Amino acid sequence: xxxxxxxxxxxxxxxxxxxxxxxxxxxxxxxxxxxxxxxxxxxxxxxxxxxxxxxxxxxxxxxxxxxxxxxxxxxxxxxxxxxxxxxxxxxxxxxxxxxxxxxxxxxxxxxxxxxxxxxxxxxxxxxxxxxxxxxxxxxxxxxxxxxxxxxxxxxxxxxxxxxxxxxxxxxxxxxxxxxxxxxxxxxxxxxxxxxxxxxxxxxxxxxxxxxxxxxxxxxxxxxxxxxxxxxxxxxxxxxxxxxxxxxxxxxxxxxxxxxxxxxxxxxxxxxxxxxxxxxxxxxxxxxxxxxxxxxxxxxxxxxxxxxxxxxxxxxxxxxx
Amino acid sequence: xxxxxxxxxxxxxxxxxxxxxxxxxxxxxxxxxxxxxxxxxxxxxxxxxxxxxxxxxxxxxxxxxxxxxxxxxxxxxxxxxxxxxxxxxxxxxxxxxxxxxxxxxxxxxxxxxxxxxxxxxxxxxxxxxxxxxxxxxxxxxxxxxxxxxxxxxxxxxxxxxxxxxxxxxxxxxxxxxxxxxxxxxxxxxxxxxxxxxxxxxxxxxxxxxxxxxxxxxxxxxxxxxxxxxxxxxxxxxxxxxxxxxxxxxxxxxxxxxxxxxxxxxxxxxxxxxxxxxxxxxxxxxxxxxxxxxxxxxxxx
Amino acid sequence: xxxxxxxxxxxxxxxxxxxxxxxxxxxxxxxxxxxxxxxxxxxxxxxxxxxxxxxxxxxxxxxxxxxxxxxxxxxxxxxxxxxxxxxxxxxxxxxxxxxxxxxxxxxxxxxxxxxxxxxxxxxxxxxxxxxxxxxxxxxxxxxxxxxxxxxxxxxxxxxxxxxxxxxxxxxxxxxxxxxxxxxxxxxxxxxxxxxxxxxxxxxxxxxxxxxxxxxxxxxxxxxxxxxxxxxxxxxxxxxxx
Numbered sequence: 001x002x003x004x005x006x007x008x009x010x011x012x013x014x015x016x017x018x019x020x021x022x023x024x025x026x027x028x029x030x031x032x033x034x035x036x037x038x039x040x041x042x043x044x045x046x047x048x049x050x051x052x053x054x055x056x057x058x059x060x061x062x063x064x065x066x067x068x069x070x071x072x073x074x075x076x077x078x079x080x081x082x083x084x085x086x087x088x089x090x091x092x093x094x095x096x097x098x099x100x101x102x103x104x105x106x107x108x109x110x111x112x113x114x115x116x117x118x119x120x121x122x123x124x125x126x127x128x129x130x131x132x133x134x135x136x137x138x139x140x141x142x143x144x145x146x147x148x149x150x151x152x153x154x155x156x157x158x159x160x161x162x163x164x165x166x167x168x169x170x171x172x173x174x175x176x177x178x179x180x181x182x183x184x185x186x187x188x189x190x191x192x193x194x195x196x197x198x199x200x201x202x203x204x205x206x207x208x209x210x211x212x213x214x215x216x217x218x219x220x221x222x223x224x225x226x227x228x229x230x231x232x233x234x235x236x237x238x239x240x241x242x243x244x245x246x247x248x249x250x251x252x253x254x255x256x257x258x259x260x261x262x263x264x265x266x267x268x269x270x271x272x273x274x275x276x277x278x279x280x281x282x283x284x285x286x287x288x289x290x291x292x293x294x295x296x297x298x299x300x301x302x303x304x305x306x307x308x309x310x311x312x313x314x315x316x317x318x319x320x
Numbered sequence: 321x322x323x324x325x326x327x328x329x330x331x332x333x334x335x336x337x338x339x340x341x342x343x344x345x346x347x348x349x350x351x352x353x354x355x356x357x358x359x360x361x362x363x364x365x366x367x368x369x370x371x372x373x374x375x376x377x378x379x380x381x382x383x384x385x386x387x388x389x390x391x392x393x394x395x396x397x398x399x400x401x402x403x404x405x406x407x408x409x410x411x412x413x414x415x416x417x418x419x420x421x422x423x424x425x426x427x428x429x430x431x432x433x434x435x436x437x438x439x440x441x442x443x444x445x446x447x448x449x450x451x452x453x454x455x456x457x458x459x460x461x462x463x464x465x466x467x468x469x470x471x472x473x474x475x476x477x478x479x480x481x482x483x484x485x486x487x488x489x490x491x492x493x494x495x496x497x498x499x500x501x502x503x504x505x506x507x508x509x510x511x512x513x514x515x516x517x518x519x520x521x522x523x524x525x526x527x528x529x530x531x532x533x534x535x536x537x538x539x540x541x542x543x544x545x546x547x548x549x550x551x552x553x554x555x556x557x558x559x560x561x562x563x564x565x566x567x568x569x570x571x572x573x574x575x576x577x578x579x580x581x582x583x584x585x586x587x588x589x590x591x592x593x594x595x596x597x598x599x600x601x602x603x604x605x606x607x608x609x610x611x612x613x614x615x616x617x618x619x620x
Numbered sequence: 621x622x623x624x625x626x627x628x629x630x631x632x633x634x635x636x637x638x639x640x641x642x643x644x645x646x647x648x649x650x651x652x653x654x655x656x657x658x659x660x661x662x663x664x665x666x667x668x669x670x671x672x673x674x675x676x677x678x679x680x681x682x683x684x685x686x687x688x689x690x691x692x693x694x695x696x697x698x699x700x701x702x703x704x705x706x707x708x709x710x711x712x713x714x715x716x717x718x719x720x721x722x723x724x725x726x727x728x729x730x731x732x733x734x735x736x737x738x739x740x741x742x743x744x745x746x747x748x749x750x751x752x753x754x755x756x757x758x759x760x761x762x763x764x765x766x767x768x769x770x771x772x773x774x775x776x777x778x779x780x781x782x783x784x785x786x787x788x789x790x791x792x793x794x795x796x797x798x799x800x801x802x803x804x805x806x807x808x809x810x811x812x813x814x815x816x817x818x819x820x821x822x823x824x825x826x827x828x829x830x831x832x833x834x835x836x837x838x839x840x841x842x843x844x845x846x847x848x849x850x851x852x853x854x855x856x857x858x859x860x861x
Binding site: 261 | 694763
């Protein structure tokens with residue numbers, strides 16, 4: 001991808017940002033928004049500042065977290081099909097949220113966070129002694145199945161909570177608040193600030209074991225650290241906004257198609273494309289139904305998949 | 321019968337109701353015994369009943385309102401009105417009642433709502449227990465159809481007519497009372513927070529709001545979907561929350577949750593809570609529910 | 621110490637399968653040392669101990685006089701580099717990016733030595749077998765280590781690539797002064813290029829010395845169970861076809 005194109009993507013980001021602030025149950029022009037912002041009593045001002053702006057920021061941040069985490073997981077697990085949820089964050093988080101809902105929790109965030117972290121740590125512990133990424137993924141698959149079954153059981157037993165839990169699992173930014181966004185931002189910075197120093201190691205993770213080891217990479221230690229770090233920020237995202245799929249899987253592939261697999265170049269784009277994809281989906285989910293909102297997780301799949309297939313088809317994407 | 325504690329349930333029920341909307345009444349043939357065709361198409365020959373099992377709260381309330389409480393030998397966990405039915409043994413939930421318990425009670429007739437699965441009917445049929453489903457369209461008029469049909473099958477036809485008449489009279493009184501009051505703008509919110517749902521124009525509650533003298537701001541919505549933005553822009557005078565939704569929250573907790581969550585806490589509307597059982601059951605207390613709703617909407 | 625690599629009483633192998641029992645040897649560089657032996661004799665396994673992919677059950681491995689356990693992995697990568705046998709790269713990194721994974725600044729020189737400067741921007745997935753092998757060699761060179769390990773580098777190459785690779789490997793030992801350990805199957809190549817030959821069989825060091833000393837008819841026939849004969853014209857021990 002040529003250098004100039006980065007600015008195009010950033011421009012697209014800015015456009016989507018403005019679109020997000022002007023879109024909701026009613027469409028407004030930017031001029032109307034600015035006018036509303038000036039008058040304290042205008043309901044539109046409240047809507048923009050308290051509803052649309054927090055959710056825009058959340059969607060962008062969450063998208064960046066998912067995009068970058070997806071790339072890190074795909075490298076660490078040496079698997080192009082990995083996404084941030086393959087090691088239990090979403091299934092454990094959903095189970096935590098479900099149990100929390102049944103126990104009468106007002107906010108599902110804390111129980112979801114606990115569930116997600118617990119499941120992830122369990123999976124890591126189960127495969128700690130082994131060099132093999134396959135072992136890790138298989139443990140993840142097993143725990144995911146277990147948590148999903150338990151989740152179904154909980155939802156059957158407590159069916160008054162059914163649609164609340166179900167909606168939570170599909171993901172939504174409609175209840176986004178500044179406080180949540182700040183928490184996600186803090187964890188995002190904590191988890192991802194070290195990343196630029198380890199892009200070479202992330203590249204090395206994609207090599208065969210002998211090559212990586214002989215190049216000086218401590219595979220086991222690196223894997224643990226670079227699973228735990230993104231797990232933290234993804235868990236908070238999932239706990240705050242529900243399970244939003246596809247972004248973590250697609251953004252790294254799109255980034256690779258456009259800028260190549262070298263993590264130094266590709267990671268920022270993973271964040272960028274994740275943010276774009278998720279914000280676009282969130283805007284769509286506000287307008288696609290005649291009344292009310294669709295969960296954003298549905299839209300990410302509908303939007304991202306044809307996009308990805310198109311790029312696969314057109315590009316000379318070589319992948320394994 | 322339908323239970324209005326979850327919008328999705330209501331949607332499901334609504335879908336079931338559409339093909340069954342035109343319900344044939346019991347056929348009257350001088351030679352053959354009178355029969356009643358239930359909402360599943362089962363033809364039930366009317367006969368005297370002494371032992372009844374109810375598979376839904378609305379059925380229970382209706383049977384009791386028609387004076388048939390002493391005939392009731394079994395009810396569901398959710399049947400809680402009138403209070404005296406607590407003494408009647410329960411046969412489990414609505415979706416998954418215990419067929420064994422029902423059989424052991426040796427009922428003459430089991431009356432069910434639409435939420436009961438086909439497996440239950442099959443199992444009861446195999447055990448020789450008669451079970452019918454009475455299910456009416458989701459509307460105010462449908463309520464009367466329901467009461468009349470229950471009255472018919474339990475041999476309380478006249479009592480049913482009387483009850484219907486008194487309910488009509490009661491409604492007339494309510495509408496007279498609030499005739500000159502200004503129409504207040506209302507939104508009936510059934511879920512808020514992670515997920516927003518309100519009584520949109522295609523729901524049963526919409527009709528209730530209108531009968532109670534309110535203007536439903538969510539009338540243009542469909543399928544219970546009404547977003548936070550829509551709610552804010554609609555700016556209703558009164559917001560009604562559905563209390564006692566079986567999720568264990570008290571009214572005070574519900575109100576506290578509303579007042580703690582943005583953007584609801586910043587809304588200028590008066591927030592009132594109505595008993596979910598009262599307004600949600602399409603049965604004898606429906607008009608009472610409308611009255612309560614009107615009282616909450618108009619503030620007196 | 622002039623011993624670059626020293627193995628003392630090594631016991632070890634894979635989980636459930638011990639390859640080396642009380643194995644000792646010492647190699648003093650620089651030079652081209654070929655490691656030969658039948659399949660399963662432990663040649664590739666031996667290499668894995670030298671950059672700590674495998675850990676010994678007991679015994680010591682000393683690199684440049686120091687116990688390998690006392691080094692950090694990054695330090696070992698400055699001493700030993702590997703051109704692996706199965707070094708596939710399944711993503712379309714450019715040749716330059718692949719070599720740059722060595723993490724040092726010697727990328728351009730290494731590309732030049734391996735004749736890859738023209739192909740530096742090509743995707744590794746578009747390379748021929750020989751070009752890919754040279755990429756792996758360039759990567760190992762970029763690590764700029766005194767010891768280089770080559771694990772059967774010419775197995776799948778055509779004859780031209782085989783010879784050019786071996787020439788390159790030899791020049792690393794003679795011109796660049798590196799200690800190169802080359803695992804080979806081909807006895808002819810071993811005889812032609814080695815400074816020293818190490819013959820392994822079933823995890824034991826059978827012989828170590830010059831090619832002439834080690835590759836004798838009796839020894840090879842005993843280890844490989846194949847009749848051999850001395851080819852007078854080429855001064856090589858060859859199999860009886």
